Each structure stands twice: as C-alpha cells, then as structure tokens.
Amino acid sequence: xxHFSIKDHIFMANALRIAKKGQxxxxxxxxxxxxxxxxxxxxxxxxxxxxxxxxxxxxxLQDAGENAxxxxxxxxxxxxxxxxxxxxxxxxxxxxxxxKVITATKDPSQKFSDKALESLIAAGVAVEYGLMKSxxxxxxxxxxMRVTKQRxxxxxxxxxxxxxxxxxxxxxxxxxxxxxxxKDVQKLRARAGAIMTGIGTILEDDPLLNxxxxxxxTGGIQPIRVILDSHLRxxxxxxxxxxxxxxxxxxxxxxxxxxxxxxxxxxxxxxxxNGLVDCREVFEExxxxxxxxxxxxxxxxxxGYLLERKLVDELIIxxxxxxxxSETIKLASTPSWTSLVDREELVISDTRRVGSDTRIITxxxxxx
Amino acid sequence: xxHFSIKDHIFMANALRIAKKGQxxxxxxxxxxxxxxxxxxxxxxxxxxxxxxxxxxxxxLQDAGENAxxxxxxxxxxxxxxxxxxxxxxxxxxxxxxxKVITATKDPSQKFSDKALESLIAAGVAVEYGLMKSxxxxxxxxxxMRVTKQRxxxxxxxxxxxxxxxxxxxxxxxxxxxxxxxKDVQKLRARAGAIMTGIGTILEDDPLLNxxxxxxxTGGIQPIRVILDSHLRxxxxxxxxxxxxxxxxxxxxxxxxxxxxxxxxxxxxxxxxNGLVDCREVFEExxxxxxxxxxxxxxxxxxGYLLERKLVDELIIxxxxxxxxSETIKLASTPSWTSLVDREELVISDTRRVGSDTRIITxxxxxx
Numbered sequence: 001x002x003h004f005s006i007k008d009h010i011f012m013a014n015a016l017r018i019a020k021k022g023q024x025x026x027x028x029x030x031x032x033x034x035x036x037x038x039x040x041x042x043x044x045x046x047x048x049x050x051x052x053x054x055x056x057x058x059x060x061l062q063d064a065g066e067n068a069x070x071x072x073x074x075x076x077x078x079x080x081x082x083x084x085x086x087x088x089x090x091x092x093x094x095x096x097x098x099x100k101v102i103t104a105t106k107d108p109s110q111k112f113s114d115k116a117l118e119s120l121i122a123a124g125v126a127v128e129y130g131l132m133k134s135x136x137x138x139x140x141x142x143x144x145m146r147v148t149k150q151r152x153x154x155x156x157x158x159x160x161x162x163x164x165x166x167x168x169x170x171x172x173x174x175x176x177x178x179x180x181x182x183k184d185v186q187k188l189r190a191r192a193g194a195i196m197t198g199i200g201t202i203l204e205d206d207p208l209l210n211x212x213x214x215x216x217x218t219g220g221i222q223p224i225r226v227i228l229d230s231h232l233r234x235x236x237x238x239x240x241x242x243x244x245x246x247x248x249x250x251x252x253x254x255x256x257x258x259x260x261x262x263x264x265x266x267x268x269x270x271x272x273x274n275g276l277v278d279c280r281e282v283f284e285e286x287x288x289x290x291x292x293x294x295x296x297x298x299x300x301x302x303x304g305y306l307l308e309r310k311l312v313d314e315l316i317i318x319x320x321x322x323x324x325x326s327e328t329i330k331l332a333s334t335p336s337w338t339s340l341v342d343r344e345e346l347v348i349s350d351t352r353r354v355g356s357d358t359r360i361i362t363x364x365x366x367x368x
Numbered sequence: 369x370x371h372f373s374i375k376d377h378i379f380m381a382n383a384l385r386i387a388k389k390g391q392x393x394x395x396x397x398x399x400x401x402x403x404x405x406x407x408x409x410x411x412x413x414x415x416x417x418x419x420x421x422x423x424x425x426x427x428x429l430q431d432a433g434e435n436a437x438x439x440x441x442x443x444x445x446x447x448x449x450x451x452x453x454x455x456x457x458x459x460x461x462x463x464x465x466x467x468k469v470i471t472a473t474k475d476p477s478q479k480f481s482d483k484a485l486e487s488l489i490a491a492g493v494a495v496e497y498g499l500m501k502s503x504x505x506x507x508x509x510x511x512x513m514r515v516t517k518q519r520x521x522x523x524x525x526x527x528x529x530x531x532x533x534x535x536x537x538x539x540x541x542x543x544x545x546x547x548x549x550x551k552d553v554q555k556l557r558a559r560a561g562a563i564m565t566g567i568g569t570i571l572e573d574d575p576l577l578n579x580x581x582x583x584x585x586t587g588g589i590q591p592i593r594v595i596l597d598s599h600l601r602x603x604x605x606x607x608x609x610x611x612x613x614x615x616x617x618x619x620x621x622x623x624x625x626x627x628x629x630x631x632x633x634x635x636x637x638x639x640x641x642n643g644l645v646d647c648r649e650v651f652e653e654x655x656x657x658x659x660x661x662x663x664x665x666x667x668x669x670x671x672g673y674l675l676e677r678k679l680v681d682e683l684i685i686x687x688x689x690x691x692x693x694s695e696t697i698k699l700a701s702t703p704s705w706t707s708l709v710d711r712e713e714l715v716i717s718d719t720r721r722v723g724s725d726t727r728i729i730t731x732x733x734x735x736x
Binding site: 161163170172300317322323324326331333339342343344345346351362 | 532536537538675676683691694698700701703705708710712713714715716730
C-alpha cells in the first residue's frame with residue numbers, strides 16, 4: 001500500500017463528495033467522482049450523472065482543459081477500460097497528459113481492468129490504488145454487491161413507535177412518524193433502484209411507493225415497484241397500478257395474471273418455497289435488471305420473514321417519540337425466534353434526529 | 369428580573385455543579401451549592417452533603433475564611449432562615465460580611481423565607497433572585513415536587529430491545545441490556561430515595577433492587593424498597609427480604625402480614641381501587657417519609673398501569689441494539705389504549721450511548 005499524503009486524502013475526499021451527486025441518477029452505474037490536481041491545487045473535477053452521459057474522468061478533463069497536462073487524477077473507481085457507450089477513460093487520461101492516477105477502489109465489473117492499468121503504465125503514467133478504499137466501497141456498496149454477488153444491497157425500512165409498534169391492532173397507523181421522516185424516506189426511495197413490499201401491505205394500506213418530492217432530482221426516474229404476491233391477490237384497483245413507472249408482481253402461480261397484465265404490471269413466476277415466492281430468486285432477478293439498491297417497505301409478515309432468514313443488509317428504523325402500548329402490532333413477526341439466543345444483534349452505524357423522530361441505521365452483527 | 373453578568377452565570381453554574389455532589393447523600397434535603405466570589409474570582413465554595421451536616425453556605429464561608437468579607441454569595445437555593453439542626457445560614461452570611469447574595473431559586477419548604485430576605489436587606493446585604501432558576505429547579509425537581517405536591521418525582525425505568533421487548537414469552541430476559549447500562553441503573557437507584565416494583569416482578573424475577581456498586585458514594589444508604597402487593601403474595605423466601613435496608617410492602621388486605629413482618633418488611637395497608645393498592649396514596653406516604661425521587665423498575669403490568677394513568681414524570685429507556693421479534697413480552701400492558709389517539713406522546717430530553725445501548729430520557733408531552 002503506497003503512502004498517501006494529507007493532500008491526497010483531501011483530493012480523494014473531494015472526489016468522493018462529488019461522486020455522491022450521482023446518488024439519485026447514476027444507477028445502475030456506480031457513482032464516480034474525479035478530481036484533477038496540480039501543484040497542490042484542484043484544477044478540474046467531474047462526476048458521472050447517468051448511463052450514457054460522460055464519465056467522471058471525462059468531465060474533470062473537460063473542466064481542467066489544457067491545464068490537465070502534468071496533473072494527478074484522483075478517481076473514486078478505477079478508470080474504465082472498455083469501449084462501451086463512451087470511449088474508455090484511461091485513453092483520455094493518457095491523451096490529456098495526466099502523469100499520475102490514484103484510484104480508491106477497483107471495479108469488479110470490468111473484465112479487462114488490468115489492461116487499462118497496463119496501458120497507463122506503458123504510457124508512463126504512475127498508478128496508485130487504495131486511497132480511501134473503504135469509503136469508496138461504502139459509496140458503491142449496492143453496485144459492488146450486484147456485480148460480485150448478483151443481488152442488490154438490501155435495506156429494510158421500518159417506521160415505529162419507541163416501543164416498536166407499527167400500528168394499532170385496529171389497523172390505525174397513519175401517521176406514526178413525522179412528515180420530516182416521511183420526506184427522508186423519499187430520499188431513500190430515490191437512492192434505490194427498486195422498492196419492494198408484500199401483498200399484505202398492498203391489501204392493508206394500498207401504498208404508492210413512489211417518489212413524490214419534487215426537489216429530489218432523479219431526472220423523472222421512478223424505482224421499480226416490486227410486490228411479493230405468491231398467490232396473485234393484488235387487486236386490479238390497487239393504486240400502485242395506476243402510477244407511471246414499472247410494477248413487478250412476483251408470484252408462484254400466474255393463472256390469474258391476465259387482469260393484472262392488462263394494467264401497468266409485469267407478472268413474473270418465481271420458484272416456490274413452502275408456497276411463497278423464493279425471495280433470493282427475486283433478488284437475483286432484480287440484480288440482472290441492474291438494481292444496485294433495493295429498499296423494502298413492508299409489514300410485519302414480510303419484515304419478519306426476511307429478518308428470520310438474515311436476508312437484510314441494513315435496517316433503517318424511524319422511531320417516533322410515542323409509547324403506543326400493548327394493543328398494537330409490532331414491527332416484525334418472527335415465529336421461529338422463541339429463545340433469547342435467537343434475537344438478532346445489531347450494530348448501529350448512525351443515530352440522528354429527523355424532525356421529531358430518531359433515525360437509527362443498523363446493520364447486523366456478522367459475528368453471530 | 370435583575371440583569372446578571374456572564375461572570376454571575378459562571379459562578380452560579382459552578383455552584384450548581386458542586387451542589388450535585390450531594391446527589392447520592394443529600395436527600396431528603398435538597399442539593400445546594402454555594403460559591404463566594406470577590407473581585408471576579410472564586411474565594412470559597414461549599415455544598416451540602418447530608419442531613420445534619422453543614423449547609424452549603426457554611427462550608428463556603430469556612431472555605432473562604434476572613435476573605436469572605438465583602439464578597440458575593442451565589443447560592444443555588446435561598447439560604448435557610450430556620451433554627452433547625454444547624455443555625456440559619458442568612459445570619460452566618462451577614463456575620464461574615466457578605467455584601468450581596470444571589471440565589472437561583474426559592475425554597476418552598478421554608479415557612480419564614482421572607483424573614484431571611486428581610487434580615488439580609490436590613491443588614492445592608494443586596495439580594496438578587498432568579499439567576500439560572502430553571503437549572504436549579506431541575507436539579508432539585510424531586511425535593512420541589514415533594515414539598516409542593518406531596519409526592520416524589522417519579523421515574524419509570526425500562527430496559528428493552530430496539531423493538532420494545534423486555535423478555536421472551538418463555539420468560540428469558542437476563543440480560544437484554546449491557547453491563548454498562550446496568551451500572552448506570554445503579555446510579556439511578558442511588559439518586560432515588562425509594563425503588564418501587566410490583567408483585568409480578570417479585571414473583572417472576574426475585575430482584576434485589578439495591579445498590580451494589582461500591583464506587584457510588586451513598587454513605588451506605590440503601591433506598592427504601594417498595595413492593596406494590598395488593599393481596600400480599602410476596603413469598604417469605606423473596607431475596608429482597610434478606611437484604612439490609614428497609615422494605616415497604618403495600619397491600620389492600622393485611623390479613624396475611626404476620627410472616628412478612630417477622631422478616632425485614634413493613635406491611636402497610638392502603639386504600640383499594642378495584643382491588644389494587646391506590647398508587648397515589650403510596651406516593652403521598654413516600655413523600656411524607658421524605659422521599660424526593662422514586663424510581664420504578666417494574667414489569668409490563670405495573671408499567672402499563674402507571675402509563676395509562678399518567679402517573680409517571682420521566683421515562684428512562686435503556687434500548688439494546690437487538691431485534692427480539694414477535695415472540696416476546698412488550699414493555700407495557702395498556703389495555704385501555706385501543707386507538708392511535710390514546711398513545712402517549714413523549715418529549716426526548718436526552719439520548720446517549722451507554723455501553724452498547726442507547727439511553728433515552730423522556731418526559732410526557734403535557735400539551736396532550
């Protein structure tokens with residue numbers, strides 16, 4: 001591992017920061033940022049907006065102009081080496097006279113990545129790797145998960161009272177959390193390529209699961225809405241079917257699919273496990289469609305099912321400052337967790353106030 | 369309201385800080401701190417340790433010595449005016465030549481408080497009141513509650529998972545929270561004059577409810593342990609009866625009290641409301657015994673009962689980073705809360721990490 005200077009860290013941190021501008025638009029591509037620096041100063045920067053648009057390196061070179069000659073490029077992901085929708089970036093860097101390329105992390109989706117590196121080295125460009133690697137991997141955890149494990153990064157979102165209730169037994173649940181929390185969920189949705197729910201939630205709440213905030217710049221993209229509906233009980237009157245954007249209804253028996261197919265829905269058959277759609281197969285399907293991040297907003301049945309089977313990567317809990325008491329429905333139905341050893345240990349990565357609520361972001365303790 | 373300077377605030381903040389040294393020992397007395405300042409500098413300070421020991425003002429005067437002459441006294445509670453266990457402080461302040469007395473808050477327990485003020489003024493001592501009043505009231509909220517409302521300040525402590533469970537349905541509950549959280553509870557206990565639980569917890573968990581941490585300096589004082597046991601079901605084998613310190617068993621029918629009375633227990637009869645001990649009467653009894661702060665550590669039945677009747681001033685939730693799921697017992701049984709409007713809205717005053725857990729201190733939204 002080369003020794004990187006403080007300046008190197010500052011420039012890469014900047015590249016990571018601008019890469020994040022693509023959080024609502026870059027997917028299925030990774031978010032990438034590029035900073036060009038010369039004589040200790042930034043002389044150009046760029047980020048990747050969306051599929052088909054210029055890559056971060058090209059935007060940075062354009063920003064720097066002729067000044068790019070003799071500069072160092074800080075790129076959050078290794079420069080592409082493929083002749084795809086745009087010419088490969090490593091060629092542009094060589095051509096512009098960049099003398100050094102520092103990358104944070106490799107791109108496992110690139111089949112010929114060593115070729116790019118070799119070309120750079122052959123052209124006399126110094127190449128260093130691994131600066132702020134874990135931050136860069138965190139930034140593109142969804143993309144990396146998809147290309148290495150053929151499934152999206154899976155977030156489960158829950159809106160609960162301080163005592164873990166999601167609704168009263170009489171069904172009342174609107175609204176437990178504040179409007180600020182609901183706005184925050186809109187951003188979660190915008191970062192995801194797909195939003196999944198279960199048939200229970202469709203029947204109970206008739207949700208929209210779309211992005212309704214105008215000030216989130218997704219370029220009009222709506223995430224695919226995925227309904228786990230093993231026995232095709234989604235009613236043709238469901239509000240979700242009347243929205244623009246794609247609905248994918250996942251079932252184990254598509255005999256009754258005609259009516260839904262006439263509406264805005266793709267009905268797809270999946271393997272059945274004990275009469276229920278095989279979630280893992282759905283996740284694979286979503287990855288094959290370029291979904292990096294899947295957000296699940298579900299009721300206690302699906303949430304509990306996924307938790308019991310350890311199918312969730314991250315849990316996002318919006319906790320409202322209310323005690324709702326015992327006559328309520330809890331966040332997850334987990335019939336197989338009967339002993340204290342069954343509980344799922346969490347690692348809290350972030351806790352913050354969102355409006356009057358507390359947002360807790362947790363992952364699962366892999367040690368257990 | 370007089371205009372206080374930044375220096376005034378600094379000195380009173382200091383007096384409040386040292387007053388808190390009495391948190392484990394001063395009760396039933398209030399915590400009091402006194403700072404003597406002259407020429408912009410602290411020349412003496414003192415706090416009140418316990419009943420019978422010198423008052424804060426006397427300790428500060430002793431600390432300052434002859435230098436006290438011409439100084440300003442910052443006292444968190446107005447100086448006492450009564451000839452009680454110690455001579456009244458206002459006389460000592462006059463005698464020492466203090467030229468100004470600034471107090472944070474009045475002492476509603478003093479019957480002749482105006483007399484002290486009048487004497488000070490007659491002796492040419494300037495008197496000002498109200499500096500950092502709310503902080504001083506917060507410090508002695510238990511004492512103030514007792515002397516103005518004839519009941520203690522009531523805290524309900526709960527140790528739960530992130531989804532609001534206190535145990536598995538099979539009864540397993542040791543331990544949900546971390547040892548750091550349990551150590552923190554020891555401090556809560558040491559600040560309280562009494563610890564209350566219900567008969568359900570006695571039968572289920574056989575708790576000790578005592579202070580076991582050696583590094584909390586309570587001077588060997590143990591809080592009174594109060595058991596709400598309407599029908600005297602406390603078994604003679606209960607561990608709590610074998611401890612030093614006082615046990616008060618509250619019942620509505622004391623026919624079976626003989627065996628308990630032979631052990632370390634006072635059995636007292638209270639009014640019955642629907643067959644259960646009238647909690648309000650117990651709270652009054654505790655206040656009459658000088659209890660400023662009551663800590664309740666109970667199971668879902670008593671916790672829910674108190675929450676439903678709005679009998680709690682502050683809720684302290686230790687939340688462990690675990691999901692325990694649906695096969696669990698929740699923190700409070702609240703059969704009367706059937707609709708979303710029944711939920712209890714909370715105001716969070718403090719959230720912090722204690723070991724691996726999160727401690728959330730909340731009060732109830734009085735607006736509702």
